[in-house]
Amino acid sequence: KNQVEQSPQSLIILEGKNCTLQCNYTVSPFSNLRWYKQDTGRGPVSLTIMTFSENTKSNGRYTATLDADTKQSSLHITASQLSDSASYICVVSAVYSSASKIIFGSGTRLSIRP
Amino acid sequence: DVKVTQSSRYLVKRTGEKVFLECVQDMDHENMFWYRQDPGLGLRLIYFSYDVKMKEKGDIPEGYSVSREKKERFSLILESASTNQTSMYLCASSLDTGELFFGEGSRLTVL
Numbered sequence: 060k061n062q063v064e065q066s067p068q069s070l071i072i073l074e075g076k077n078c079t080l081q082c083n084y085t086v087s088p089f090s091n092l093r094w095y096k097q098d099t100g101r102g103p104v105s106l107t108i109m110t111f112s113e114n115t116k117s118n119g120r121y122t123a124t125l126d127a128d129t130k131q132s133s134l135h136i137t138a139s140q141l142s143d144s145a146s147y148i149c150v151v152s153a154v155y156s157s158a159s160k161i162i163f164g165s166g167t168r169l170s171i172r173p
Numbered sequence: 174d175v176k177v178t179q180s181s182r183y184l185v186k187r188t189g190e191k192v193f194l195e196c197v198q199d200m201d202h203e204n205m206f207w208y209r210q211d212p213g214l215g216l217r218l219i220y221f222s223y224d225v226k227m228k229e230k231g232d233i234p235e236g237y238s239v240s241r242e243k244k245e246r247f248s249l250i251l252e253s254a255s256t257n258q259t260s261m262y263l264c265a266s267s268l269d270t271g272e273l274f275f276g277e278g279s280r281l282t283v284l
Contacts, residue, residue: 102263102275165215
């Protein structure tokens with residue numbers, strides 16, 4: 060069964076600190092993995108995309124990693140800011156011969172405290 | 174920038190009412206999606222469409238229908254709203270089923 064599991068469910072850290080969010084998946088055949096940021100009351104917005112051959116990608120203070128062998132990804136946030144408070148959703152795409160499927164994790168809710 | 178616009182940010186309806194949620198995208202994307210988002214469950218796909226007048230059931234289509242008469246517009250219809258359909262509804266579009274571009278969401282409360 061295709062699944063995406065994220066941990067922790069929620070996280071509170073102080074402004075300026077770093078944090079790492081985890082994503083484990085059992086999606087096959089794997090196509091790509093995206094991290095989305097969803098501010099409260101808004102729609103998700105894509106942060107990064109990782110394909111099978113990539114193992115690190117950065118977008119400003121956000122760095123995503125992918126280990127396709129262990130089927131794990133992480134999102135590292137450096138020097139957190141109050142505006143980083145949001146839910147972070149891991150999304151994995153599978154591609155079949157005639158269609159594709161997108162599987163969502165349930166998200167990690169990150170709160171940054173001043 | 175891609176813009177996906179959902180017609181209503183907040184709606185309150187009564188049980189049994191018919192509900193229309195409208196979604197419009199301005200980037201000529203072929204693919205459009207309707208999801209619902211509930212705490213702890215993540216986003217669940219209700220219906221999607223790969224072309225005008227085409228629709229496919231997602232994971233939880235029961236109680237919903239959709240309409241795509243024009244490429245830019247994808248409507249979600251609740252024929253007879255029930256309290257268990259209280260949720261956040263998110264519309265998305267994509268060019269190649271890759272990156273999804275989401276609207277701001279429509280929070281529906283059914284009393």
